[in-house]
Amino acid sequence: MRRKRRRPAQKFNRKMRTKLMVLFSLILAVLCGLIGRLTYIEHTKGETYQKKVLSMQSYDSKTIPYQRGEIIDRSGTVLATSVAVYNVILDCTVVNDKEEYVDPTVEALVKCFPELDETEIRRIIKEKKDKRYIVLAKKVPYDEVQPFVELQDAVDKKGNKVNPDIKGVWFEKEYQRNYPFGSLASSVIGFTSSGNVGTTGLENYYNSTLNGINGREYGYLDSDSDFEKTVIDAQDGDALVTSIDANIQSIVEEKIKDWNEKYRDNYYKGTGSINTAAIVMNPNNGEILAMADYPNVDLNNPRDLSKWYTKKQIKNMSEDEKMDALNEIWQNFCVSSTYEPGSVQKPFTVACGLETGTIKDKMTFDCDGYEDFNGQKVRCVARYGHGIETVRKTLMDSCNDAIMQMSYKIGKNHFTEYQSIYGFGQKTGIDLPGEANTASLMYQVEDMKPIDLATNAFGQNYNCTMVQMVSGFASLINGGTYYQPHLVTKITDSTGNTISTVEPKAVKQTISQSTSDKIRDYLQSVVKEGTGNTAKVDGYSMGGKTGTAQKFPRGNGKYLVSFMGFAPYDNPQVLIYVVVNEPNVADQPHSVFAQNIAREILEEVLPYMNIYPDEKKTGVNKGYDVTGSKDSSQYTGKHNGTKSRNEKKKKN
Template sequence: YNVVLDCKAVNSDEDYLDPTVNALVTIFGLDEGELRTRLTSDKTRESQYQIVKKQVSMDDKKAFEDYCSIPDDTEMTREEIQEKNNIQGVWFEEDYLRVYPYNELACDTLGFTFSRDTADYGIEGYYNSSLTGIDGRQYGYFSDDSNVEQTIIEASDGNSLELSLDLGTQQIVEKWVNAFKKSTGAKNIGVIVEDPSSGEILAMDGGDRYDLNDPRNLSSLYSADEIAAMNDSETMDALSAMWNNFCVTDIYEPGSVVKPIVMAAALEQGKISTSDTFYCDGYQNFGVPGNMTTIKCANIYGHGMETLAEVIANSCNDAMMQIGAKMGVENFLKAQSTFNFGSRTGIDLPNEGYGIMHTVDTMHETELACSAFGQGFSCTMIQEINAMCSVINGGYYYQPHLVTKVKDASGATVKTISPLLQKQTISSSISADIRSYMQASVEQGTSMTSKVQGYSSGGKTGTAEKFPRGNGKYVVSFIGFAPVDDPQVLIYVVIDEPNVEDQASSIYPQYVAQAILSELLPYMNIQPDQSTDGTVPETELWEKFNGHVNTISDSQIDENGNLVDEEGNLIDWDGNRIDENGYLLNSDGSYQINANGEYIKSANLDGISDSYTGSAGETLPEAVSDTNVPGPPEDNTDPIEDNNMESEGLTNEEAGLD
C-alpha cells in the first residue's frame, strides 16, 4: 500500500494536526519535520493527495488501523479517545509489488523494476510497455444542477510473458559458473545456451549475482567498507556494472572460436575447397623487406601440412591467415556482415552492443590476417553464438529471442513469437563439413577436454590476448554443440581473465562447458549416440570443481575465512562437520573412526582461492603473446541506445522448413 495524506482534511481543524503527525511518526517512522512542512507549506497544505510512504505491508497497514481504533472495552481516558478521533486525513492506496521468487537466478537477463511501472534492464526493460498495465481513475465534477457526478475509468492489467529460458537449464548453468568463480576468482564469466534450430535462448548467465528483490544491494560484490567509501557517482557506476548483461552488451576480441565461421564463409564463396591443404611453418610475414611484420602461430615450430579438419583441430593461425588472404578484404568483410558481426542481432534485450569491425579503408593485409583467426575486431557473445548456430544447423540464421508468447490477464495468448529465419549463410553440405571439422577438434584437437562421454560433439576453443598486447591478460572461450549429426544444443562459455597460472589456456572454459553439458544433455533427454548400451557413461569432471558445486553464501564463511554451518560448526565443502584439523565429526561432535580405529580426515578441504595448474600435454597450445597483432578499431558506438526493433524474416513454415 501507499500511505496517502489528505493535507486539506488535516488542516480543516487545528486539533487534527498533532495527533495525525504523531500517529504517522509512531507507526511508519516518518520524519516529523517533513510531515509538518507538507501540512503547512503553501504548495501542499491544500493538497488532498500526498504520498508519504510507499510499499507499506498489510501488517503495517493493520498496525496503523489498530493504533487509531478504540476498543469497545477500552480503559482509555476521554482525552486519549479524543486524540484517536482526531487522527484524520490518512488513507491507504492499493499498490502492487513485483516479487522475484528465485531471487538472483537469471538476474541480468530478467532485469527488474525500479518502481511499479518503470524498468530499464533485462526482459523487464525491453517489454516494459507490454508488462505495465494502465492505472484506473475515479474522479468527480459538478453538473449544471450542482450535483457531484462520479466517473470511473477501470484499470487495465498488463500482459504476461512466456520465456524460452528453461528453469532447470538456467540452474545447471549457474551452478557450474558459481563453482568456477569460487575455485579461481575469475574477473568474469559468461555462458549462453541456445537452441540452434530456432534461435531460442535456453539459458544466459553473465556471471555477477544480485537479488532481483533488492537490486541496489552491492554486498554480493563489495565489502561494507568498500560500499561506505563510494561516493554517489562511484555507487551508480558499480550498480550499472552489476546490472549489465555481459552476454549482450560487452564487446571483446573473440579469438579462435570464429575460425569455423571464417572457414565456412571461404568455402561458401569458393575461395577454398574441402580438399585443400595448408602448410604451417609457424608464422606469416607481411610487408616488404626492411619493413616486415611477423605474425606467429601458437605452435611457433609449425603444424606442417594440414587438412581443413586439422586446421580446426589444431587451431592453426598460420593456415587461417592464408585462408583470409585467399578471401581478400572485400570478401572477408562481406562474410562478417553475412554472419551479422558489426550489427545487432535484434535479441529482445536492451543495451545490445554492436562490436567493432574494420572497413575497406582500415583493413590491410595484417588486419585481414589477424581477423581471420579472431583478433583485431570485436563482437558480443550473442553475435558469436548466433553466427555459430547458422554454421552448424544447415546454414539458417535465426534471430535470437527469449520470449515465445505474450499473454493477457486472462491467460489467453495474444501473440506467439515463432522462430524468425532471417537468411541462409552457407549451404547445408558446408554446414555438415564444418560440424565434422569441429568434431575432430573434440576427438583429437584443442577441444578434447570438453568431451562428454557417450555423446558425439563438436567444439572450438578460443584465446584472445587483450589489448594492449603483452600485458598477460586474456579472454578464453569455448563453443560447442551436441550431437554432431543433429545439433540440439549449442553452448558458449567466455572467461574474461580467468585468474589462473596459465591465463591463455582455453582448457578452463572447456571445464565449465563439459560440466554443464554432462548434466544438461541427460536433463534435456538427448539420447547418447556413442554409448554401446544406451546408458550415459560418467564423465570425469575437473578435480577443482570438487566442493565448489554448492552455492556457498557469505553467511556460511566466518571471519577467518572458514566454512561454517548455521550453528557455527566448521564444515568441509560437502557440508560434513569437521574439527580445526579437518578430521570428520559426527553430528554430536564425536570423531568418525574407520575400521582400523583411526580418525578419518575429510577429502574435500580445498580452499576457494586454489587455482589449477594443469599438467603437460593436457591440451594443445593455442595462444602465444604477440605484440605485432593489431588491436581492434576504436569503439564509437553507443551501447545503451535503444534497440527495440522489428526484424524482417520468415517463419519456418513460410520458408518451407520443418
C-alpha cells in the same frame, strides 16, 4: 364630470383565514418532518455520511493504479511481477474531530506498525490539524496492513464496533515491482525505477508493453445525500512470455558462480575474472534458453554494491564512481560488450573457404610455427609447428598457421563478404537494450592488409559480441539458417489471453547444408580428439570449438578464453557459448576454464532437456583445473599491413 367612488379595501374573511392557517400548518409540519429526518440521520448514520462528505471533499478524484505486466519463463514461472503495497495515510481533520479519537487511533497505529513513532504521530495530529493527507508509512505489504484493518473493523456479537474511536486512517494502494528469484537472469530481466520506468533488460526494452493505464474514481453526493461513485477501471499492462528456462538459467548461474568463487582470490571485485558469461541457445530457432554474466545484481535491491565492494571502498567512492560501478554491474556483457573472439572464429573461416570453393576438404597445409609479415611474426601455439595439417586437423589443433594460409586462398573479398553474411559488424536485433554496434570495429575490404586478413581469420584484430558470435555459429551447425536471436516468444494480456506470438525469424542463409554438415563433422573431432576434449560430456556426442584471444596491448599476459559447444553432434538441440574474460590465474591462456564451465552446465542441462545419451559412457574426462590445450589465437608485435615473406611458400 362625476367622480368615481373609491371602493374600500377588502378584508380577509373567515374562509380565507382558515385556508391560510391550513397552508401554514402544512408547511410547518413538513419542516418539522425534515428536521426530524435530519436528526434521525445524524443519530443513526451521521458517521457514515460524514466519511462520505469528507471523501468527496478531500478525494473527489482518486487514481486507481494499473498493475505492470509480468515477465514469465517458458514454463510459466514468474520472473518479475508487481505486488500490491499500501501507503498508510492519516487524515488529521477526522482524528481531531473528537478528542476521544486521538488516543485509540495512535495506539492502534503504533501497535500494528511498530516502526512508527508515537511521539511523532501525536505531534503531527496536534500541529497539522487541518491536513487531510499525511503519509505515515510507504509501501507496506498487504499482510502488515491487515491487522490494522481487522482491528478497525472488528465487531461484537451484536454487530457493534469494538473500536469505534479509531478514526482518520486509510490506505492508499500502489504496486511495487518484485523479482521472486532475486538475481536470477538479472541482466536479461532488468529492473524498474520509480514510476514503472524500465531501466535495464526486458523491463526497459518492453517498457510500453508492460505498462498499463491508470484508472480513475470520482465521488459525489447525489440529491438524496447518497454517495455515488463513477469508476474508470485501470488497464493492467501486458505480460511477456520468454524463451528463458528458469531451471537452465539457474544451472548456468550456479556453475558460473562456483567457478568464480573457486578462483576469486581477492581479484577484481572478489570474482574469478573480470567477466564470466554464458549463453544457451536453441540453434534451430534463435530462442535464448539462458543468458547469464557474472558479477550480477539482486534485482530487488539493484543499487546495493556491498556484494562486490567493501564498506570502506564504497565510502570512499564519489557519486559518479558509484554510478560507474553500478552501470558496470548492470551491463549485460553478452550483448553490450565487445571483444576479440579468438579461435571460435576459425570454423567461420573454414566454412567461408568451403562455400566459395577456395578451400577443399582434402587440402593440406604445412605449419612451421609462424607466418612472417616483413619481419613481424604471427605465431601458432605450436612454436615449432604442427607439421602437415588437413582442414579437419587444423580445427582439431586450432592451428593459426594453417588458418592464415587458408585466408590467402580465400582472399579479402570473400572473407569480408562472409563476415557480413555471418552477421559480424551488424546488430543482431535481439530484443534487449544496449546492443553494441561493432560496425566500426570491422575491416572493410579496401582497408584490409594481408596481416589483417590473416589475423582476422583466427579471430584477432576485429571485435564482436557474444550474441553475434553465438547467432552466427548456430547457422554453421543447423544447416545454414541464420535466425534472429530473441527472448520474448509471446505477449499476453492480464488475464492470460494471447495478444501476439513471436515466431522464429529466419533472416538469411549463410552457408549450404553440405558445408554445414562438414563443419559439424569437423567440430565433432575437435571435442572428441582435439583441443575441446575437456568440454566433452560423457555419453553424449558433441561438437565445439575453443578460443583463446590475446588482449590488447599484446604481450601483457591478459587473455579472454572461451568455448562454443553443441549436442547432439548430428542433430544439434542445444548450443552453449562460455566466455571467461581474464581468468584470475598467472597463466591465463587456457580455454579449459571455459570448457569446464560448459561441461558442468551441459551435464545437468542435457538430461533436463530430455536429450538422451547417444554414446557409450567411458567414465573418462572429469575436467581439468589449468592443464590442457592452449589455443593459438595469439601473436606478437603490432600490425603494420606488410606482406608475408613466406606467403608464396604457404600458398602452395
